[in-house]
Amino acid sequence: MNGAGTMTVFPGGPPEWQTFPMDRILMQRMRRTALPTREELRAWQLQRLRETLRAACTQSPFYAAHLSNTDTGDLRTLDDLTRLPRTTADHLRESGLHMVCVSQDEIARIVTLDTSGTSGAPKRLFFSQEDLDRTSEFFTIGMQAVACAGDTVLALLPDERPSSVGRLLAQSVLNMGAEPVLGGINRGGAALATLAMEHRAGVIVGSPLHVRTLAHGWRTQGLPKGIVHTVLLCWDAIPQAVVDLLHDTLGCRVLTHWGMTETGLGGALACAEQRGMHLRETDLLVEITEPATGLPVPEGDWGEITLTTLCRSAMPLIRYRTGDMGRIIPGPCACGSPLRRMDHSPGRLADDISLPDGTVLRLLDLDEALLPMPDVTDYVARWHAATTPTLAITLHATLPVAGHKELCAQAAEQLSRSQTLAASLAAGLHLAVSVADGTDDAMTYAKRRIHHVAPHNP
Numbered sequence: 277m278n279g280a281g282t283m284t285v286f287p288g289g290p291p292e293w294q295t296f297p298m299d300r301i302l303m304q305r306m307r308r309t310a311l312p313t314r315e316e317l318r319a320w321q322l323q324r325l326r327e328t329l330r331a332a333c334t335q336s337p338f339y340a341a342h343l344s345n346t347d348t349g350d351l352r353t354l355d356d357l358t359r360l361p362r363t364t365a366d367h368l369r370e371s372g373l374h375m376v377c378v379s380q381d382e383i384a385r386i387v388t389l390d391t392s393g394t395s396g397a398p399k400r401l402f403f404s405q406e407d408l409d410r411t412s413e414f415f416t417i418g419m420q421a422v423a424c425a426g427d428t429v430l431a432l433l434p435d436e437r438p439s440s441v442g443r444l445l446a447q448s449v450l451n452m453g454a455e456p457v458l459g460g461i462n463r464g465g466a467a468l469a470t471l472a473m474e475h476r477a478g479v480i481v482g483s484p485l486h487v488r489t490l491a492h493g494w495r496t497q498g499l500p501k502g503i504v505h506t507v508l509l510c511w512d513a514i515p516q517a518v519v520d521l522l523h524d525t526l527g528c529r530v531l532t533h534w535g536m537t538e539t540g541l542g543g544a545l546a547c548a549e550q551r552g553m554h555l556r557e558t559d560l561l562v563e564i565t566e567p568a569t570g571l572p573v574p575e576g577d578w579g580e581i582t583l584t585t586l587c588r589s590a591m592p593l594i595r596y597r598t599g600d601m602g603r604i605i606p607g608p609c610a611c612g613s614p615l616r617r618m619d620h621s622p623g624r625l626a627d628d629i630s631l632p633d634g635t636v637l638r639l640l641d642l643d644e645a646l647l648p649m650p651d652v653t654d655y656v657a658r659w660h661a662a663t664t665p666t667l668a669i670t671l672h673a674t675l676p677v678a679g680h681k682e683l684c685a686q687a688a689e690q691l692s693r694s695q696t697l698a699a700s701l702a703a704g705l706h707l708a709v710s711v712a713d714g715t716d717d718a719m720t721y722a723k724r725r726i727h728h729v730a731p732h733n734p
């Protein structure tokens with residue numbers, strides 16, 4: 277398809293650590309000393325895919341039934357994958373255990389995800405020790421794209437449980453000879469800025485809104501640029517307003533990561549070029565599909581990120597609908613990596629709102645209007661599809677109560693300038709903006725979304 281893999285990446289032969297770490301993982305896994313071409317990588321992936329399908333059809337009662345009408349032995353190219361039926365979060369909820377391909381005593385960890393709906397059953401994902409080792413490998417090698425030995429890395433991530441992502445990251449940071457500091461997810465901007473300054477944290481890892489809160493604290497205290505050299509944003513999609521703020525206040529480079537429990541935490545990571553995130557194609561086959569049909573969208577178009585795991589032994593996922601929106605960035609990256617790049621869009625596919633005038637409202641539109649406002653730390657959006665459709669925004673803010681009315685007016689003004697919302701607001705869409713009681717403590721680690729509130733009959 278392109279010649280990216282044959283490019284000379286480091287003509288001067290610099291030390292091994294300067295190679296983009298995901299390319300190092302790729303070469304290790306493919307047992308090569310040079311980067312593969314796209315064609316070689318795809319051929320390798322096809323082998324892993326065939327192995328995955330063989331194991332799924334013979335070891336998992338769920339997949340044996342789910343794929344019974346498809347000739348999985350007849351896969352000639354990766355494109356043939358689109359012939360297979362997709363799997364969903366409901367399959368994980370209802371048949372999780374039956375998707376498992378190993379014996380019970382080979383299960384090393386079960387991750388239970390909070391149920392987001394009212395259906396009751398939580399999603400459960402099963403991992404073998406081998407699966408967990410691949411996640412650790414990704415963290416340890418991947419962090420080398422972000423930090424150097426001797427750096428102090430402040431992690432604003434959940435860290436209470438031994439297997440939490442914060443603890444996993446801390447171990448990877450230690451492995452590479454750097455110093456981890458666990459900052460948790462419950463501190464306000466001033467406390468975060470002070471913590472980062474006290475430890476002279478060169479690197480900060482966290483969700484866009486948590487790092488944004490730190491940046492506001494940094495600005496308020498008048499702290500200098502140049503202390504933090506790199507921020508790695510992860511967990512949730514990255515609003516451009518946050519990236520701009522970090523450049524402005526911290527003067528650092530901003531790298532991004534995409535991942536979810538289903539991807540084994542690691543999913544895609546930006547290289548130094550910072551134009552999209554390189555997919556972890558050693559472990560994942562990512563398709564961008566039309567949500568209604570499951571067919572691939574043209575390269576470069578937005579669609580649903582659909583996952584097939586390639587090396588997952590306990591619970592493989594086959595054409596799993598993530599509900600996240602993404603797009604493939606066409607063409608090779610200037611860094612020379614053969615791994616494809618992806619952009620990720622804020623908000624869940626299921627949250628898209630069809631406004632009365634026919635335009636689609638996404639979380640991204642609200643982010644663009646509200647996140648440039650420095651006093652807004654977070655917000656919750658609710659869509660009431662009643663006789664008078666109402667968009668209700670609850671702001672979380674650091675301002676004292678006396679400033680709330682003015683803040684609501686400013687937010688309403690920002691929203692009314694949104695191209696997406698303008699026509700519907702003029703045509704009578706009701707906008708209700710309020711400020712939540714309390715301050716920073718209202719921030720959670722849930723992925724942000726627009727909540728649909730069903731109309732209820734009095």
Ligand SMILES: [Zn+2]
Binds near residue numbers: 548549554609610611
């Ligand atoms: Zn690159």
